[in-house]
Amino acid sequence: MPEITKAKIGVLGASGYTGAELVRLLLRHQGVELALLTADRRAGQEMRDVFPQFSPFGLPKLVSIESIDWSGPGLDLVFCALPHGTTQKVIKEVLGKAPGIKVVDLSADFRLADPAAYARWYGHAHQAPELQQEAVYGLVEAYRERIRGARLVANPGCYTTCAQLPLIPLLAARAIDADEIVIDAKSGMTGAGRAAKEGMLFSEVSEGFHAYGVGHHRHMAELDQEFSSAAGREVVVTFTPHLVPMNRGILSTIYVRGNGGGGPQDLHAILQKHYMSEPFVHVLPFGAMPQTRHVRGSNLTFIGVVKDRIAGRAIICAALDNLVKGASGQAVQNMNLMLGFPEATGLEQVALFP
Amino acid sequence: MPEITKAKIGVLGASGYTGAELVRLLLRHQGVELALLTADRRAGQEMRDVFPQFSPFGLPKLVSIESIDWSGPGLDLVFCALPHGTTQKVIKEVLGKAPGIKVVDLSADFRLADPAAYARWYGHAHQAPELQQEAVYGLVEAYRERIRGARLVANPGCYTTCAQLPLIPLLAARAIDADEIVIDAKSGMTGAGRAAKEGMLFSEVSEGFHAYGVGHHRHMAELDQEFSSAAGREVVVTFTPHLVPMNRGILSTIYVRGNGGGGPQDLHAILQKHYMSEPFVHVLPFGAMPQTRHVRGSNLTFIGVVKDRIAGRAIICAALDNLVKGASGQAVQNMNLMLGFPEATGLEQVALFP
Amino acid sequence: MPEITKAKIGVLGASGYTGAELVRLLLRHQGVELALLTADRRAGQEMRDVFPQFSPFGLPKLVSIESIDWSGPGLDLVFCALPHGTTQKVIKEVLGKAPGIKVVDLSADFRLADPAAYARWYGHAHQAPELQQEAVYGLVEAYRERIRGARLVANPGCYTTCAQLPLIPLLAARAIDADEIVIDAKSGMTGAGRAAKEGMLFSEVSEGFHAYGVGHHRHMAELDQEFSSAAGREVVVTFTPHLVPMNRGILSTIYVRGNGGGGPQDLHAILQKHYMSEPFVHVLPFGAMPQTRHVRGSNLTFIGVVKDRIAGRAIICAALDNLVKGASGQAVQNMNLMLGFPEATGLEQVALFP
């Protein structure tokens, strides 16, 4: 292999699950070098102290964000895997000091383009409104070309990715009734992050199932924005998230009604054609349904369409790994576009099943 | 305690999960004696060989059904926990030889009252049509008085119980639009029984989630029958079952639209009033959502109602233990009515959580 | 049933898992009334806010310990399910103000009778040394008569119960080599309690297995004390605990060598004879091995003995539910003795499997 200069990458927030997943993927990405890992509460420790699976690998020591001299090391791109809310301040500061760095933000801070919508959903004005305008929404299959030229990409949420990939082509084609969409979504526990909370303990989660955030989950704001944009009119969907006693995976079960006499097979045909050349979206044969386990650890989304027994209605399921296509894998996909790598570089893992 | 004569009970099909659950409950029921346990493939073995949790308990040895002299032992009631399809022949024979025995059937064989509906869903004519007419549908909260006088009770399915308990009072009150009901149901694995199939192996089920039987699950026939009966018109719902990597529990997430301006709070009020005096149905405060783990091992159903963000729509969740209220517990509840015991006898277990 | 005065019971620390398990068992105990529930951080809330499975039941509101007037309500017995360390101060104060109350303590604070051993293992002098001397070790099968007359009983640890029940009769009979005992123990997650810690999150525990506290787990102190007492000489065992991705259950795999030519069958015979009349210890036939799932939710311990292929060595497995026989069930068993109820009252639950 010819000697090449690898892109220097930083991960802000490496002690959470999306941070660890970025490290897992980037360790095997031939075009990059992990040059910076931050974790404020664990600063000074080795990554292996926080995630022992990295014990055999050489990685930079964890540092705090405030200890970084941004004018210095010449990072090419940073991933920001910090909690919602604090992220906008950090990115504003980073880009203020090092305007040439590219950023893929995995938080929700830059996903909403409309300042009013942001304020309504989050209860306060955005603290970096210029960057909010600059940010590109990072659903690759919808915004690939804009992402190539972007400096700041807002990586989509896990639930929203799993609902947008099946629904956006159908809404754009005006193929379904935009007023009657029900999204019943189910997620594994890693989607809730690594913060120690009683409700996330093994004993609270194992051997049980429940809905949460019913009627008011913040991912709805992203759904509204992208669905309305695709449909060319305001779209408001019913969306209910549930917690599954598993680590990884989201399944969206979506109930739709075809427009203008279009039936389930027509919807399937639209999706199949739309995603024919996409490397990471796979539409199953009509009537087959996806399972989360079959995409575990991979960047793939599987989509299935089935005929409901009520005429004109279809049931669509989409499955992805919330830490990969729903977070860090999609973030690497964005990075590949932003840095000019082939889009699938470092994302070739075949799903780990069983 | 005064000396009493205990009712003699038989369990046909004691080597499956619902059979074992009947034994668990009846061992602690003060009014009954387990006099007969059958298991054709395991005939001659002890119950402890099939379910080691019963090792410390004295129980009758497993026998085959054909070895039983029905004119003999004077059973008061038998539970029939046999596979769908074979059951109708067995019960026909039992009641032919011992017409005085009462029967609670846990299979689907006698749940549909309409011979044509049975033939349509199961692909063949019913083989005991007179008994089909005689059978009473055993949803206690809906048919309590008829059950008291019944000789043959068809115990409802687990999915159907978990959908009927929240929906029947609303349909009977004409409070919801009967044309727009979506039931997204999720079940633990014990609902699939104990037959050894590849898709039910631990390694196939753990760490994953998927829908199955989409568009054509047989429980729909029961839903149609009871919903139409409650609503006084034909009702056809959308129903999608999913498998959760857990042993016990069903959660139904139900999407409805209120009729005539009635909102979610009105629906909640109807349910709360309807179930106020029921020992086994508990309506949570408005806005609270049930979890399957909080009813595990108990005969309780928890119901919650939440406002959707789309005006006029509500999201209703119901949770029960598929082996208890969804099968063997409801069967014992039926037995208690049929034999004149207080309805909750033997069903007082508090849920096992965590 | 004749009118009886029920014993008034308090549970200190009702918001943890052993507290909830006490409430589950005592709600169905015919001789007692739950008169007091404390939970300092949740004081003022209802038990159903902390454990929704109790929603249908009337229970006293949670209060803080310091708000209680101990001279007042005339409790007959309190269970103390508080963290290790703080317990000794609380019990000292309770018994100082209300000397007539009986106490079953589920913490480790009063399990070690020797002040020097306590100081060595816990790093500080005991703060209630008189009570330490008074306390009776609550392994019912070993100390039944002393427990009947006790005011303060130290309920054994879950791991220690699961090792002591199989080993104490063998050590007492001098049937095994006391210098070559290896105990490899595995526990479900509820044994770690309900405190929110990163290592106890679902995503950290599911789909994995590991040993912890290797070489220095505090339950060793209890093992030393009771094994040495049984053997009439100092006994120090090798003990390694592991975490299993399940909620409930402990399995101890114990490696022993028979003394004086005694083989595995002799060891089995000793255990079988010793526990023949015990209601909660069940010795399986020689060669059969217990599973934790078969005692889940019950107060039973199953013990199995198998021949190793190395002559003279045996492998013994014991299984119990860490929250029942390993904690709250054994505590109720102690209460029954202390208050004069039949020993099995309220503990008749059959295991919940599957």
Next chain:
Amino acid sequence: MPEITKAKIGVLGASGYTGAELVRLLLRHQGVELALLTADRRAGQEMRDVFPQFSPFGLPKLVSIESIDWSGPGLDLVFCALPHGTTQKVIKEVLGKAPGIKVVDLSADFRLADPAAYARWYGHAHQAPELQQEAVYGLVEAYRERIRGARLVANPGCYTTCAQLPLIPLLAARAIDADEIVIDAKSGMTGAGRAAKEGMLFSEVSEGFHAYGVGHHRHMAELDQEFSSAAGREVVVTFTPHLVPMNRGILSTIYVRGNGGGGPQDLHAILQKHYMSEPFVHVLPFGAMPQTRHVRGSNLTFIGVVKDRIAGRAIICAALDNLVKGASGQAVQNMNLMLGFPEATGLEQVALFP
């Protein structure tokens, strides 16, 4: 990349878990081409029908073994992932017809070199005794050079790999007492394969833990052979396998006594030095213990050594993924040696945690 001729590979038994894992790994191995997949019961189907995770990938259709013309396609190497017992006949036939093919056998059929030992453990004479003599035991870290030149490699068992890697260097160094080794092993469910058996159903396995095959597991024969060879004397160990409710992973907890005053730190030093340059065996710092989740999906083995509180005794834990280093990963590692690829080709996956 220069145009290269890829090695043509066959997988016999592609419908089982080790077969699927081979396909997962080989799909991303740059030097090979998957040219043949067999599955007798599923012949004629696509791999995606058997394992939907492969839906997006082009793979040869499944065929039956007997339909293959071995003189034809010029395979370079076949993996044999067939059940124990039938394998020896199949390989004998394959090598009879196509003597130039190399074979990595994942079954137990060629692991024992001694015909008498084979007959004793399996109850019948070996049916390909010449091949039994030819076969090289495929524990790469012990037999690397012999494997390079081998035609037939017997891939070690999962339990045995996880016990041999930590123990062989210690036995070879005479550092531990060979008469006092206890191996308490715990495995995830995929180790039991994909055959549909009642005891492997999700509902039978979840939320429980137990030992099995106690005293007579066939992996003992492999342990005896390799431990005796390493120690230069007969070694017989105590070995107890357990089933963990998880998919992947084996943890061996090993109890040893140091020889000649050697303590736990000395044992750790021997292992650390021995494995310093091995790509797939990682010795943790003294006192740290491995977890199976941290090697999930990778070809790594983690080893930890801890001091027991009994002087001179050490507790050693080893963790690996039973489907990777315990089966298919190690098989690919063997293939790499046999075909002259760099040893780690296609095995660079970082563990998937959480």
